[in-house]
Amino acid sequence: MSADGGPRRLLIRDLAQLATPAGRGAPLRGVELGRVDVLEDAFLLCDDGVVAGVGRMHDLEPLAGDVDELDGRGLCAVPGLVDCHTHACFAGDRVEEFALRASGATYEELHASGGGIMSTVRATRAAGGEELVRAVRRHGRWMLRAGTTTFEAKSGYGLDLETELASLQAIREGGGVATWLGAHALPPEFDDADAYLDFALREVLPRAAELAEAADVFVERGAFDVAQARRYLEACRGAGLALRLHGDQFTEQGAVELAIELGARSVDHLEATGDRGVSQLADSAVVGVLLPASALFLGRPMPPARALVAAGAAVALATDFNPGSAFCESLPLVCSLAATQLQLSPAEALTACTVNAAHVLGRADRLGRLAQGYAADVVLLNAPDWRYLAYHLGGDVVSQVVVAGVPVELP
Amino acid sequence: MSADGGPRRLLIRDLAQLATPAGRGAPLRGVELGRVDVLEDAFLLCDDGVVAGVGRMHDLEPLAGDVDELDGRGLCAVPGLVDCHTHACFAGDRVEEFALRASGATYEELHASGGGIMSTVRATRAAGGEELVRAVRRHGRWMLRAGTTTFEAKSGYGLDLETELASLQAIREGGGVATWLGAHALPPEFDDADAYLDFALREVLPRAAELAEAADVFVERGAFDVAQARRYLEACRGAGLALRLHGDQFTEQGAVELAIELGARSVDHLEATGDRGVSQLADSAVVGVLLPASALFLGRPMPPARALVAAGAAVALATDFNPGSAFCESLPLVCSLAATQLQLSPAEALTACTVNAAHVLGRADRLGRLAQGYAADVVLLNAPDWRYLAYHLGGDVVSQVVVAGVPVELP
Numbered sequence: 001m002s003a004d005g006g007p008r009r010l011l012i013r014d015l016a017q018l019a020t021p022a023g024r025g026a027p028l029r030g031v032e033l034g035r036v037d038v039l040e041d042a043f044l045l046c047d048d049g050v051v052a053g054v055g056r057m058h059d060l061e062p063l064a065g066d067v068d069e070l071d072g073r074g075l076c077a078v079p080g081l082v083d084c085h086t087h088a089c090f091a092g093d094r095v096e097e098f099a100l101r102a103s104g105a106t107y108e109e110l111h112a113s114g115g116g117i118m119s120t121v122r123a124t125r126a127a128g129g130e131e132l133v134r135a136v137r138r139h140g141r142w143m144l145r146a147g148t149t150t151f152e153a154k155s156g157y158g159l160d161l162e163t164e165l166a167s168l169q170a171i172r173e174g175g176g177v178a179t180w181l182g183a184h185a186l187p188p189e190f191d192d193a194d195a196y197l198d199f200a201l202r203e204v205l206p207r208a209a210e211l212a213e214a215a216d217v218f219v220e221r222g223a224f225d226v227a228q229a230r231r232y233l234e235a236c237r238g239a240g241l242a243l244r245l246h247g248d249q250f251t252e253q254g255a256v257e258l259a260i261e262l263g264a265r266s267v268d269h270l271e272a273t274g275d276r277g278v279s280q281l282a283d284s285a286v287v288g289v290l291l292p293a294s295a296l297f298l299g300r301p302m303p304p305a306r307a308l309v310a311a312g313a314a315v316a317l318a319t320d321f322n323p324g325s326a327f328c329e330s331l332p333l334v335c336s337l338a339a340t341q342l343q344l345s346p347a348e349a350l351t352a353c354t355v356n357a358a359h360v361l362g363r364a365d366r367l368g369r370l371a372q373g374y375a376a377d378v379v380l381l382n383a384p385d386w387r388y389l390a391y392h393l394g395g396d397v398v399s400q401v402v403v404a405g406v407p408v409e410l411p
Numbered sequence: 412m413s414a415d416g417g418p419r420r421l422l423i424r425d426l427a428q429l430a431t432p433a434g435r436g437a438p439l440r441g442v443e444l445g446r447v448d449v450l451e452d453a454f455l456l457c458d459d460g461v462v463a464g465v466g467r468m469h470d471l472e473p474l475a476g477d478v479d480e481l482d483g484r485g486l487c488a489v490p491g492l493v494d495c496h497t498h499a500c501f502a503g504d505r506v507e508e509f510a511l512r513a514s515g516a517t518y519e520e521l522h523a524s525g526g527g528i529m530s531t532v533r534a535t536r537a538a539g540g541e542e543l544v545r546a547v548r549r550h551g552r553w554m555l556r557a558g559t560t561t562f563e564a565k566s567g568y569g570l571d572l573e574t575e576l577a578s579l580q581a582i583r584e585g586g587g588v589a590t591w592l593g594a595h596a597l598p599p600e601f602d603d604a605d606a607y608l609d610f611a612l613r614e615v616l617p618r619a620a621e622l623a624e625a626a627d628v629f630v631e632r633g634a635f636d637v638a639q640a641r642r643y644l645e646a647c648r649g650a651g652l653a654l655r656l657h658g659d660q661f662t663e664q665g666a667v668e669l670a671i672e673l674g675a676r677s678v679d680h681l682e683a684t685g686d687r688g689v690s691q692l693a694d695s696a697v698v699g700v701l702l703p704a705s706a707l708f709l710g711r712p713m714p715p716a717r718a719l720v721a722a723g724a725a726v727a728l729a730t731d732f733n734p735g736s737a738f739c740e741s742l743p744l745v746c747s748l749a750a751t752q753l754q755l756s757p758a759e760a761l762t763a764c765t766v767n768a769a770h771v772l773g774r775a776d777r778l779g780r781l782a783q784g785y786a787a788d789v790v791l792l793n794a795p796d797w798r799y800l801a802y803h804l805g806g807d808v809v810s811q812v813v814v815a816g817v818p819v820e821l822p
Contacts, residue, residue, distance in 0.1 A: 093795070095802045099757050102750035102801070106719075145807050297804060299751050303577070306515075333744075333805035338512035340710050346510050384504070390513070391506045393708060393737070394744035394805060396556050
């Protein structure tokens with residue numbers, strides 16, 4: 001609220017450019033994915049947390065009443081970035097495993113050294129709820145520094161009742177959108193995936209469903225197979241959760257077909273997806289979430305992004321931020337990877353980590369565009385052209401972030 | 412100087428870790444490349460711009476007289492990073508070309524759209540000397556933000572007398588180490604490379620040699636061949652300049668042999684270097700400068716880094732910062748790429764962008780180590796383990812930078 005008690009207004013003026021995905025609705029696909037509206041010498045007016053108007057400076061009419069102003073000279077505005085796939089709730093790190101892998105250690109050697117998901121499960125179980133809240137908040141500040149104003153985060157490093165619930169609670173308290181990744185890996189107490197799922201669906205799901213918006217499962221050799229994933233996801237759907245899948249990261253196990261069959265919001269990773277999966281996804285309403293930072297981090301092949309877009313699939317981009325396979329919270333870097341490794345244009349990349357990512361989180365009606373009525377979440381880029389978001393590889397491109405119409409102090 | 416007129420002292424205390432390349436001399440190679448000394452709970456004492464001592468906190472003796480203190484809790488210290496290969500003196504950008512390439516444009520289409528080196532030559536020639544100084548200073552601030560305390564920069568976007576000299580002058584005024592890249596490309600006024608070299612060596616070299624420390628040449632199909640490079644470099648050596656070469660970026664043209672024959676300090680790029688070049692380089696004193704950000708930016712193969720190191724070659728890492736093929740000033744990102752794409756350990760990466768890079772710039776006697784008598788250039792990482800330098804992909808890892816014993820304000 002402003003000093004006079006009215007709604008708070010903010011005018012961002014004299015922007016070099018204002019760029020926002022064009023097209024209507026979500027998810028965007030095909031040529032619509034690559035259409036971005038660019039206004040030069042632009043303004044953005046925020047009123048009570050919402051975008052009240054955008055336009056060219058010479059069309060700006062005098063504003064009555066109190067308005068805070070932000071000088072946008074030399075800056076470009078894009079929508080606050082939306083990270084729709086992270087594992088931001090964890091304790092500890094995996095820097096030792098990272099160094100061993102860089103030195104050529106095999107998967108088995110990493111495991112023998114105490115690495116892998118289970119090392120993070122141990123650290124996360126050992127952390128209390130308060131430590132997890134602090135971790136999510138710290139990671140959220142890192143993301144904000146990189147222009148992410150909305151992030152999803154998954155549980156999945158607890159895999160027991162107490163830690164899964166503490167993780168989902170920490171994600172909510174830390175400002176994230178919570179996804180229950182109850183089927184991330186088989187915890188050490190169980191030697192049978194079905195027995196673990198019996199437990200998870202009976203004991204954890206009823207309470208997880210009160211904290212999370214979606215459920216997720218890792219469909220992969222050594223994790224969960226399609227039959228197990230179907231049972232898990234159907235139960236989660238029955239409890240009111242939206243559905244997501246980790247699929248085709250290393251091998252095709254049928255995750256794409258299952259995602260389509262169950263009407264999932266997304267299937268994520270797709271590094272191993274072949275032609276058949278590409279065309280199935282293109283004919284569906286499921287969004288393919290691409291995670292190039294993870295492929296880079298592990299030195300693995302990139303997902304077939306260009307083929308997916310060309311076939312008409314809806315794609316989103318996310319970081320996959322996690323301690324083991326993508327210690328990277330930067331969506332600008334992901335946009336650079338999209339342009340250099342995935343053959344996506346900067347415009348396609350922007351749409352993929354704004355409108356389409358918001359759709360994956362069920363928020364495309366209010367996030368992902370700089371247009372009237374949308375949340376006034378804005379990233380101001382230190383650049384003469386908004387495409388520096390992808391062009392300035394590893395650069396410190398984020399100058400300022402506005403959340404719900406309020407400029408925030410960057411950490 | 413301190414208030415009392417004595418030399419200024421700074422104590423960085425309670426560091427989580429202090430990490431510095433082990434071994435003596437430079438360049439380091441083989442197992443020495445991967446040896447880093449790590450002190451936990453450490454201090455670093457700077458006196459009059461130089462490292463006066465490092466050690467464990469419990470070994471710190473009381474200091475008499477005035478000493479400024481810097482709280483290192485939660486931070487790790489590594490040597491100020493040295494970027495030994497950049498093209499930081501240019502005007503304009505190439506974001507349009509970047510976007511076209513991301514969308515699948517061919518080299519010919521990029522050229523037809525006005526892209527390529529010549530577009531930067533046009534913009535750089537059109538800029539005045541003052542604009543070039545501002546550009547170098549801006550880029551130097553970006554590098555400092557990313558932990559680079561010493562950077563080399565090349566001319567080569569002028570290719571006429573006035574702009575080459577203005578570029579070298581701007582690099583010096585902007586705080587860089589100047590390299591004359593007179594043989595970067597054939598400027599439009601010439602249709603014959605030998606005729607251009609006649610001009611460059613007769614008109615530009617005598618004055619460039621007063622401003623630059625080294626000379627560099629782009630040996631490649633469509634640029635300069637080995638005979639032309641030999642003529643250029645021999646003349647430059649005669650004028651007192653150290654020698655560098657861009658070699659094997661796209662094709663092997665004999666740059667490695669020429670570098671060895673002429674006793675060059677380095678041969679840079681090496682993405683196309685085969686087994687023979689690897690073993691030749693390993694048997695020589697020439698440093699192979701690896702530029703993985705450039706390979707990533709162009710979607711090209713990575714250089715054979717692991718093979719070079721295994722064979723015993725001395726390697727350095729640099730950004731190749733330039734507007735066309737590597738708009739990236741971040742050595743931390745380069746270290747991440749080294750660990751994920753080049754199979755170099757974080758320790759090898761650190762040595763490669765400190766001690767070995769300093770050697771390429773003829774400064775290994777005073778730069779690249781946190782050891783007594785070396786320049787007190789220090790990067791404080793926001794991390795519990797120094798290897799986050801490589802592990803935290805795209806992260807905002809640099810918390811504070813100290814240059815010559817003085818903490819500097821990060822932009």
